[in-house]
Amino acid sequence: MNSHMQEKRGRRLGITYSAPMGLWLTFFFLVPLCIIILYSFLKKGLYGGVEWEFTLTAYRQMLNPNFMRVFLRTLWVAALSTVITITLALPCGYAMARSRHQVMWLALVIIPFWTNSLIRIYAWIAILSSEGFVNEALKALGVIGESLPLIYNQGAVITVLIYMYIPFAILPLFTTIDKFDFQLLEAARDLGASKPESIFKVLIPNIRSGIITAVIFTFIPIFGAYTVPLLVGGKDSYMIGNIIVDQVTKTRNWPLASAFSLVITVVSTIGVIWMMTSTASERARLKAPAQVVDANGGIS
Amino acid sequence: MSTSPKVKSAAVAAKLKKQPKKMRLEPSRLVEAPKGTPGPYKLPKNQMFQDHRKFGFSNIMLVLVIAFLFMPLFVVVTYSFNASRGMRWTGFSLEWYYKLFFDSKELWRAFANSFVIAITSSIVATFLGSLSAIGIKWYKFKSRSYIQVVSFLPMVLPEVIIGISMLIFFTAVKIPLGMFSIFVAHTTFNLPFVFLLVSARLEEFDFSVIEAARDLGATERQTLMKVIVPSIMPGVMSGLLMAITMSLEDFVITFFVSGPGSTTLPLYVYSMIRYGVSPVINALSLVLILGIMLLALGFRRFLKTIAASS
Amino acid sequence: MGKRLKGFDVTVKDVSRAYGNFKALDDVSIEIRKGEFFSLLGPSGCGKTTLLRIIAGFDSPDNGVVLLDGKDILPLPPDKRQVNTVFQSYALFPHLSVYENVAFPLRLRKVPAGKLDAKVRDYLHLVQLDNHMDKKPSMLSGGQKQRVAIARALINEPSVLLLDEPLSALDAKLRQNLLVELDHLHDQIGITFIYVTHDQSEALSVSDRIAVMNQGKVLQIGTPYEIYESPATDFVARFIGETNLFPAVVKQCDPYEDYYMTTLDIPALGTEIKVTDYDNLAVGQHVSFTVRPEKLKITGHQPTRVGKDINLFRGIVEEPIYSGFQSKYYVSLENGTVIKVIQQHANYMDEGPDIDWKDQVFVSWSAEDGYIVEVVDS
Numbered sequence: 001m002n003s004h005m006q007e008k009r010g011r012r013l014g015i016t017y018s019a020p021m022g023l024w025l026t027f028f029f030l031v032p033l034c035i036i037i038l039y040s041f042l043k044k045g046l047y048g049g050v051e052w053e054f055t056l057t058a059y060r061q062m063l064n065p066n067f068m069r070v071f072l073r074t075l076w077v078a079a080l081s082t083v084i085t086i087t088l089a090l091p092c093g094y095a096m097a098r099s100r101h102q103v104m105w106l107a108l109v110i111i112p113f114w115t116n117s118l119i120r121i122y123a124w125i126a127i128l129s130s131e132g133f134v135n136e137a138l139k140a141l142g143v144i145g146e147s148l149p150l151i152y153n154q155g156a157v158i159t160v161l162i163y164m165y166i167p168f169a170i171l172p173l174f175t176t177i178d179k180f181d182f183q184l185l186e187a188a189r190d191l192g193a194s195k196p197e198s199i200f201k202v203l204i205p206n207i208r209s210g211i212i213t214a215v216i217f218t219f220i221p222i223f224g225a226y227t228v229p230l231l232v233g234g235k236d237s238y239m240i241g242n243i244i245v246d247q248v249t250k251t252r253n254w255p256l257a258s259a260f261s262l263v264i265t266v267v268s269t270i271g272v273i274w275m276m277t278s279t280a281s282e283r284a285r286l287k288a289p290a291q292v293v294d295a296n297g298g299i300s
Numbered sequence: 301m302s303t304s305p306k307v308k309s310a311a312v313a314a315k316l317k318k319q320p321k322k323m324r325l326e327p328s329r330l331v332e333a334p335k336g337t338p339g340p341y342k343l344p345k346n347q348m349f350q351d352h353r354k355f356g357f358s359n360i361m362l363v364l365v366i367a368f369l370f371m372p373l374f375v376v377v378t379y380s381f382n383a384s385r386g387m388r389w390t391g392f393s394l395e396w397y398y399k400l401f402f403d404s405k406e407l408w409r410a411f412a413n414s415f416v417i418a419i420t421s422s423i424v425a426t427f428l429g430s431l432s433a434i435g436i437k438w439y440k441f442k443s444r445s446y447i448q449v450v451s452f453l454p455m456v457l458p459e460v461i462i463g464i465s466m467l468i469f470f471t472a473v474k475i476p477l478g479m480f481s482i483f484v485a486h487t488t489f490n491l492p493f494v495f496l497l498v499s500a501r502l503e504e505f506d507f508s509v510i511e512a513a514r515d516l517g518a519t520e521r522q523t524l525m526k527v528i529v530p531s532i533m534p535g536v537m538s539g540l541l542m543a544i545t546m547s548l549e550d551f552v553i554t555f556f557v558s559g560p561g562s563t564t565l566p567l568y569v570y571s572m573i574r575y576g577v578s579p580v581i582n583a584l585s586l587v588l589i590l591g592i593m594l595l596a597l598g599f600r601r602f603l604k605t606i607a608a609s610s
Numbered sequence: 611m612g613k614r615l616k617g618f619d620v621t622v623k624d625v626s627r628a629y630g631n632f633k634a635l636d637d638v639s640i641e642i643r644k645g646e647f648f649s650l651l652g653p654s655g656c657g658k659t660t661l662l663r664i665i666a667g668f669d670s671p672d673n674g675v676v677l678l679d680g681k682d683i684l685p686l687p688p689d690k691r692q693v694n695t696v697f698q699s700y701a702l703f704p705h706l707s708v709y710e711n712v713a714f715p716l717r718l719r720k721v722p723a724g725k726l727d728a729k730v731r732d733y734l735h736l737v738q739l740d741n742h743m744d745k746k747p748s749m750l751s752g753g754q755k756q757r758v759a760i761a762r763a764l765i766n767e768p769s770v771l772l773l774d775e776p777l778s779a780l781d782a783k784l785r786q787n788l789l790v791e792l793d794h795l796h797d798q799i800g801i802t803f804i805y806v807t808h809d810q811s812e813a814l815s816v817s818d819r820i821a822v823m824n825q826g827k828v829l830q831i832g833t834p835y836e837i838y839e840s841p842a843t844d845f846v847a848r849f850i851g852e853t854n855l856f857p858a859v860v861k862q863c864d865p866y867e868d869y870y871m872t873t874l875d876i877p878a879l880g881t882e883i884k885v886t887d888y889d890n891l892a893v894g895q896h897v898s899f900t901v902r903p904e905k906l907k908i909t910g911h912q913p914t915r916v917g918k919d920i921n922l923f924r925g926i927v928e929e930p931i932y933s934g935f936q937s938k939y940y941v942s943l944e945n946g947t948v949i950k951v952i953q954q955h956a957n958y959m960d961e962g963p964d965i966d967w968k969d970q971v972f973v974s975w976s977a978e979d980g981y982i983v984e985v986v987d988s
């Protein structure tokens with residue numbers, strides 16, 4: 001009786017506490033997303049906006065080979081940058097987790113990470129452009145006479161994307177590896193594993209959730225990147241993000257922008273679901289059956 | 301000490317050898333540990349099991365990556381002291397700093413806008429996010445999983461999508477683009493991070509403490525204020541810090557939802573990059589980096605918590 | 611599994627290891643024989659794990675050598691040493707099932723499937739885990755985890771098995787059982803066991819020989835009987851078993867009948883006492899005197915037999931502690947010094963509860979039962 005009342009009270013309190021955020025996100029995040037879905041099926045208005053007429057024009061426009069090429073390029077750039085980023089970030093996360101000076105290393109990763117992203121992109125422009133640091137330095141040293149084309153190409157985009165997103169990979173990897181029991185590596189060595197074998201057969205399988213989080217948190221934002229290709233890329237490095245923004249600001253084709261956004265949202269959501277289920281199943285594997293029930297699956 | 305009484309004389313030694321090799325122990329011989337012996341030594345977990353004398357591959361990688369992260373900042377900061385505009389070093393000068401501080405009204409207006417939005421949106425987000433984390437962690441109700449999903453998605457969607465959907469939304473419901481729309485947008489993308497950080501903190505919180513507080517006569521309110529809030533403070537502070545920095549930093553979303561007169565610092569920097577670079581940016585970089593360093597130093601206690609949420 | 615494996619001898623010679631200025635191991639030399647059950651015993655932080663890790667290859671000494679079967683193994687990495695370790699915290703791979711944990715070393719060596727399966731089952735049977743093969747380590751109890759760790763360490767058929775406090779995480783009862791099982795296992799497979807523990811009862815009950823360590827040094831190596839009955843230093847005396855220990859000065863050392871009788875001056879007891887059997891002491895030497903509480907006799911009346919070789923004291927019982935099979939008394943002697951006495955209750959009501967709090971008692975022991983030990987540390 002009493003406990004029943006308490007439970008009811010608890011439910012009410014829980015709702016009271018969570019409702020403001022729930023409503024806020026529903027209203028300012030979910031509703032806009034739904035509007036996008038809706039708009040993608042409507043007709044383009046003359047000066048932006050839409051006309052209330054159902055059509056699949058936006059989706060048909062998406063199949064334009066130009067757009068498809070950009071889509072595939074985006075996929076390729078995102079995949080390549082993610083692979084390089086994770087490959088670089090893994091040893092970093094490991095070294096940080098094992099260091100006596102964890103906080104110092106964290107600060108060293110976080111300081112550039114928190115520095116204004118435009119400043120950082122600007123710094124790369126200052127380094128790579130034809131009158132930039134590298135070219136001027138090489139000229140001063142007499143190595144080259146003419147400036148090298150270091151910027152406004154695919155290579156520059158990938159380099160800067162890696163630069164921008166590597167902290168997103170290092171931090172979750174660090175957090176996961178920090179919880180890893182390093183004695184397992186010793187056990188593996190003791191049982192006859194070489195150093196690489198102990199890393200690949202014991203460390204990597206045990207930090208899977210961290211790797212997946214790192215992949216998601218680099219791949220998705222890179223997939224939707226806008227600023228980097230805009231500022232350091234050339235015509236050949238346009239990405240989906242740029243197309244979407246162009247549709248909004250230049251062509252004023254909101255339905256098409258919405259349709260593209262929807263595609264990215266779906267891709268991201270699938271990625272997130274994959275991540276959640278695999279971390280959840282990992283927890284299930286590591287825990288006794290009785291304790292498994294945790295639908296939360298957050299990425300802490 | 302000249303001689304040492306190691307073992308009893310030959311007769312006893314002979315007697316010893318005759319004894320059975322193994323003796324079962326009687327419990328009477330269990331002892332307390334002798335006094336004065338050092339207590340258990342516990343190394344931090346991450347430092348156990350490694351050979352300290354090797355400078356491994358991973359350490360080298362870490363140093364290289366950190367160098368990679370700082371190299372562009374270093375170049376920019378160096379050239380902020382350059383006398384001329386370009387990247388050819390022509391001499392030391394503080395001209396750009398003078399310009400930054402005394403001849404950049406618009407920049408400082410943008411900075412003020414950024415500051416106002418960062419403070420307001422992060423406070424609102426921290427308050428709502430923390431409250432919700434408490435509600436979700438401690439009380440069971442039906443819409444929990446809904447809130448968890450809706451608070452998770454914004455973190456993983458590309459910023460462009462969030463920016464565009466908000467632009468379309470604001471236009472649709474006729475909210476004028478300006479400071480207010482930026483505030484709303486920033487609060488929206490900050491909420492999930494605060495929620496996550498505080499939730500992670502609550503995960504470590506011992507539930508029975510609440511019952512103990514209630515048992516000792518604290519009201520619901522007192523329990524919240526005297527027990528729960530202090531114990532989740534590190535999570536809340538990390539959330540606030542994270543929110544402030546993200547808000548100050550954001551360009552893409554702000555780009556979509558800003559209107560005339562609501563230029564923020566990142567927007568201003570963007571226009572400087574696009575339409576005429578001035579070395580004032582270099583000077584500004586150093587100021588911002590120093591600010592971030594101070595922030596990181598001041599909040600170093602929370603860096604690990606923050607890392608766990610990124 | 612009737613298989614017997616070949617054990618190797620292990621020689622540790624002049625091994626030192628310092629962390630900064632702190633000497634974790636200070637010139638340690640131990641010779642461990644083929645097939646022996648050898649224990650490293652010492653308080654927490656004395657360097658046991660450090661020594662074990664050096665033998666296993668996870669750490670390397672600053673100087674000294676480690677020989678396995680006469681060959682220097684220090685240049686070899688851990689995976690190339692015929693030594694396997696049972697870790698204190700088990701170190702089972704959480705992402706692998708019990709079966710796969712045990713199969714791990716064989717998979718690394720690419721053992722063919724049929725042979726692998728047979729062998730894994732064999733070893734799981736050896737540690738009685740046939741029914742838990744498919745579980746994840748997290749679903750096992752502490753004792754079961756321990757057995758997986760043992761099976762996994764044995765499946766490579768090492769010549770030496772290193773066990774680092776393998777039972778310390780278990781409760782007392784399980785510990786006793788597993789200890790006996792370990793002992794059987796050792797007898798069964800015949801390889802050398804090096805067993806690290808800070809629990810002296812564990813070490814005494816199963817070891818062939820024990821090395822007692824403190825602060826990075828080996829204080830004494832010997833059979834359990836030697837260590838208990840004839841401790842070399844005051845530290846060993848205090849660490850192994852319970853004892854009464856007093857600083858003393860050698861007053862006299864004479865032949866007596868067919869052995870020696872030493873007279874010690876013990877300020878704490880306010881008198882002189884007699885100890886037999888030391889022929890190598892110098893008069894005036896500072897030593898420690900020790901006598902085990904169970905060697906003392908406690909009586910309510912003056913003992914009848916009072917000889918030259920009996921040390922007798924009068925005192926008051928400060929605190930009697932009855933615990934079923936025995937009683938322990940803290941007896942305050944006339945000059946205030948407290949001495950511990952333990953009395954076994956072999957027979958019903960054998961003297962036990964007759965002696966009560968604040969009773970006047972007589973405490974005595976034979977000169978044979980006392981020991982003189984070297985003063986090493988205080």
Ligand SMILES: Nc1ncnc2c1ncn2[C@@H]1O[C@H](COP(=O)(O)OP(=O)(O)OP(=O)(O)O)[C@@H](O)[C@H]1O
Nearest residue numbers: 340341629634653654655656657658659660661808
């Ligand atoms: N990596 C290290 N860095 C610094 N000091 C260390 C390190 N490893 C061990 N030590 C020191 O060496 C001493 C011996 O450590 P060791 O682990 O060998 O003790 P132990 O005898 O195994 O203790 P326990 O019974 O608690 O396991 C410890 O007191 C510790 O101070």
Ligand SMILES: [Mg+2]
Nearest residue numbers: 658659660774
């Ligand atoms: Mg140890």
